[in-house]
Amino acid sequence: MKTILRLVIYILFLSISNVNCQSKMAPITGGEYVPLYGRDSLKVTITDFLMDVYPVTNKEFLDFIINHPKWQKSKAIKLFVDKSYLYQWRNDTILGVGQELNSPVTNVSWFAAKDYCETKGKRLPTVDEWEYVAMANKTMPDARTQKSYNEYILGWYEKPKSYNQTIGSTFKNYWNVYDLHGLVWEWTSDFNSVLVSGESRKDVDNDSNLFCGSAAIGATDLMNYAAFMRYAIRGSLKAKYTMKNLGFRCVKDVKKTIQ
Amino acid sequence: MKTLKSLCLIVITCIIFISCNNNDKKKKTVNTAMIPVSGSLKAELTSPPFVPAPVGNRPAKKLIVNMEILEKEGEMADGVKYVYWTFGGSVPGSFIRTRVGDEVEFTLSNHPDNKLPHNIDLHAVTGPGGGATSSFVAPGHEKVFSFKTLNPGLYVYHCATAPVGMHIANGMYGLILVEPEGGLPKVDKEYYIMQGDFYTAGENGEPGLQAFDMKKAIDEDADYVVFNGKVGALTGDNAITANVGETVRLFVGNGGPNLTSSFHVIGEIFDNVHIEGGDLINKNVQTTSIPAGGAAIVDFKVDVPGTFILVDHAIFRAFNKGALGMLKVKGEENKRLYSGVKQEGIYNPEGGTIQTMPDTKKAIKVNPSSKTLAEKLVSGKQIYMKTCFACHQANGEGIANAFPPLAKSDYLNADVDRAIGIVLHGKTGEITVNGKKYNSVMTSQTLNDEEVADVMTYIYNSWGNNKTNVTVNKVQSVRNGH
Numbered sequence: 001m002k003t004i005l006r007l008v009i010y011i012l013f014l015s016i017s018n019v020n021c022q023s024k025m026a027p028i029t030g031g032e033y034v035p036l037y038g039r040d041s042l043k044v045t046i047t048d049f050l051m052d053v054y055p056v057t058n059k060e061f062l063d064f065i066i067n068h069p070k071w072q073k074s075k076a077i078k079l080f081v082d083k084s085y086l087y088q089w090r091n092d093t094i095l096g097v098g099q100e101l102n103s104p105v106t107n108v109s110w111f112a113a114k115d116y117c118e119t120k121g122k123r124l125p126t127v128d129e130w131e132y133v134a135m136a137n138k139t140m141p142d143a144r145t146q147k148s149y150n151e152y153i154l155g156w157y158e159k160p161k162s163y164n165q166t167i168g169s170t171f172k173n174y175w176n177v178y179d180l181h182g183l184v185w186e187w188t189s190d191f192n193s194v195l196v197s198g199e200s201r202k203d204v205d206n207d208s209n210l211f212c213g214s215a216a217i218g219a220t221d222l223m224n225y226a227a228f229m230r231y232a233i234r235g236s237l238k239a240k241y242t243m244k245n246l247g248f249r250c251v252k253d254v255k256k257t258i259q
Numbered sequence: 260m261k262t263l264k265s266l267c268l269i270v271i272t273c274i275i276f277i278s279c280n281n282n283d284k285k286k287k288t289v290n291t292a293m294i295p296v297s298g299s300l301k302a303e304l305t306s307p308p309f310v311p312a313p314v315g316n317r318p319a320k321k322l323i324v325n326m327e328i329l330e331k332e333g334e335m336a337d338g339v340k341y342v343y344w345t346f347g348g349s350v351p352g353s354f355i356r357t358r359v360g361d362e363v364e365f366t367l368s369n370h371p372d373n374k375l376p377h378n379i380d381l382h383a384v385t386g387p388g389g390g391a392t393s394s395f396v397a398p399g400h401e402k403v404f405s406f407k408t409l410n411p412g413l414y415v416y417h418c419a420t421a422p423v424g425m426h427i428a429n430g431m432y433g434l435i436l437v438e439p440e441g442g443l444p445k446v447d448k449e450y451y452i453m454q455g456d457f458y459t460a461g462e463n464g465e466p467g468l469q470a471f472d473m474k475k476a477i478d479e480d481a482d483y484v485v486f487n488g489k490v491g492a493l494t495g496d497n498a499i500t501a502n503v504g505e506t507v508r509l510f511v512g513n514g515g516p517n518l519t520s521s522f523h524v525i526g527e528i529f530d531n532v533h534i535e536g537g538d539l540i541n542k543n544v545q546t547t548s549i550p551a552g553g554a555a556i557v558d559f560k561v562d563v564p565g566t567f568i569l570v571d572h573a574i575f576r577a578f579n580k581g582a583l584g585m586l587k588v589k590g591e592e593n594k595r596l597y598s599g600v601k602q603e604g605i606y607n608p609e610g611g612t613i614q615t616m617p618d619t620k621k622a623i624k625v626n627p628s629s630k631t632l633a634e635k636l637v638s639g640k641q642i643y644m645k646t647c648f649a650c651h652q653a654n655g656e657g658i659a660n661a662f663p664p665l666a667k668s669d670y671l672n673a674d675v676d677r678a679i680g681i682v683l684h685g686k687t688g689e690i691t692v693n694g695k696k697y698n699s700v701m702t703s704q705t706l707n708d709e710e711v712a713d714v715m716t717y718i719y720n721s722w723g724n725n726k727t728n729v730t731v732n733k734v735q736s737v738r739n740g741h
Contacts, residue, residue: 082400084371084399087371087399107399154470154471154473156374157374157375185374228421229375229422232375232376232421233375233397235376236376236395236396236397236400237397241397241399242399243371243397243399244371244372244398244399245373245374
């Protein structure tokens with residue numbers, strides 16, 4: 001009886017703290033998969049983790065920098081952010097004209113994103129984790145061979161100026177996570193671990209993994225193109241860079257000790 | 260005797276060898292890498308069809324080039340929208356004009372609103388990736404690199420970011436000219452034209468915003484093949500112009516991604532073609548082949564006035580996919596060079612009397628047969644498909660900016676006699692059909708009165724027109740009335 005009561009209180013406490021200071025997270029069940037662009041070996045093992053349901057919003061980031069003034073536009077150290085950091089914001093704590101509170105925050109550097117997640121007790125997802133969750137469509141955990149899945153992604157690449165949409169405006173995927181495709185690019189902790197030189201024809205020689213990997217899972221050309229462009233954008237970044245189309249979300253490890 | 264002969268041979272061979280060697284040495288003394296630069300200059304960049312001013316006699320300089328990448332929506336054809344990825348906001352991208360020995364300092368900026376990283380591979384660059392490795396740039400950032408132009412010629416530049424094919428198919432290409440010392444020979448007019456093939460989710464002509472279709476691109480099944488990025492970029496009011504007696508030089512490139520161009524100007528012969536944009540000049544060329552990722556410099560003197568049509572002579576691309584442009588030449592007629600129509604006649608290989616028309620006003624006698632409307636429509640359709648289809652198209656839709664539509668045509672429906680007259684006598688000059696101006700030539704058609712009556716009846720009873728039944732008598736009266 002006592003144990004149950006304690007458990008109930010514990011759960012209540014957990015959920016309250018979730019509502020109050022954490023954005024919603026979705027549990028992701030780990031597994032093995034072959035990424036398009038393997039780093040060392042072909043198969044990647046993902047352990048269970050939690051992922052933010054939505055990208056971090058302007059509102060959330062605003063709250064963050066009110067409490068952490070070192071990330072305000074005028075105070076941020078230039079080593080950690082480039083000139084276009086929070087470019088559209090009117091000043092340190094006021095959003096720019098036309099920017100919605102519940103739109104994804106963009107023009108943030110990797111350093112700022114990483115610090116944001118860490119203050120919440122979270123971290124940025126790895127490329128492999130991000131890609132693992134993002135290969136789902138509405139109904140399947142791995143929809144990469146589906147024509148409609150790839151068309152959706154490619155369609156977004158061709159839509160100009162989609163950064164002013166609000167969170168949740170795209171689809172909820174198999175893991176109950178929104179907006180992985182169709183809203184903004186997202187930072188990953190190890191974005192620069194895949195070396196795309198930008199000279200993609202040269203990369204053909206350099207990283208035969210890409211082609212072996214994609215061949216191994218019977219990848220279509222369409223798929224190649226959709227994912228390739230994500231790796232290309234990551235390859236073009238440096239940690240202090242900020243972009244109008246680049247936001248982020250956080251993840252959290254699942255504690256295995258809970259029985 | 261024999262020994263003497265062979266000795267002679269050896270000596271001659273030696274002489275030939277030595278002289279060859281001498282020539283080689285002479286050529287090698289011009290080492291373009293050693294050309295010194297003096298001063299710096301901001302490069303003038305132009306959108307097609309225009310080119311910057313020639314380099315003339317200027318010395319080699321440090322040339323500053325600032326190129327901005329813009330992803331933006333444009334119009335592929337009337338009512339058909341497409342998101343182009345561009346160098347400098349146009350397809351093809353801005354024209355860059357340099358001279359051999361210039362040290363080009365190239366700044367590539369990727370607009371913050373863009374979604375994708377890009378780079379540039381200039382075929383004029385001697386170096387890895389043609390600059391692509393050094394210019395890979397994220398949205399909202401810029402990269403600077405520099406190179407020395409070592410080889411004169413006309414070169415393509417393009418984006419080489421993965422997926423390369425998609426970046427090129429969306430319009431990321433342009434031309435950079437490296438002029439020889441002292442510049443190219445002076446001409447009166449210079450223009451910039453670049454062909455490209457496009458692959459859209461919808462078929463040719465399907466309205467609305469069209470997405471890029473990867474599968475069609477891989478299959479090389481182009482929906483549009485166009486000059487300067489869109490259908491009609493060089494026709495009607497956008498036509499390039501010249502005056503009689505002037506020499507016109509065209510810098511023609513082919514961005515691809517897939518198709519080779521058979522570049523031809525209808526009614527002109529290229530006096531000089533820098534084959535593949537290099538040093539070799541061919542003379543008196545009708546059609547020059549321009550590979551994807553290649554270019555050619557052509558020039559010709561325009562001797563007579565008129566509209567000269569620029570095409571990819573893989574001709575369905577011109578009339579059905581958009582690879583059609585116009586050069587309008589103004590000036591005095593020169594009947595000695597081109598007479599225009601002198602005489603029209605009936606050709607009858609069976610040996611019948613040759614009757615000329617319309618000057619003699621002798622109408623050809625046809626038995627005014629009493630065909631039913633249905634019979635007229637069948638025969639009219641056959642005549643249409645033989646005679647009219649090539650320009651006015653299968654469903655009377657015409658070709659934008661070149662050939663007016665017959666379907667739902669206000670001009671056609673307004674005046675039956677006028678329409679009959681045009682079929683009998685031809686039509687030259689500007690007309691307005693359904694609110695659009697056309698300035699083209701239709702020749703008079705060698706059809707007898709019954710055939711004219713049938714085909715006109717077919718046209719009037721198709722595609723939403725006013726269902727006039729044109730009789731043979733009506734045709735005769737129009738013919739005799741003139």
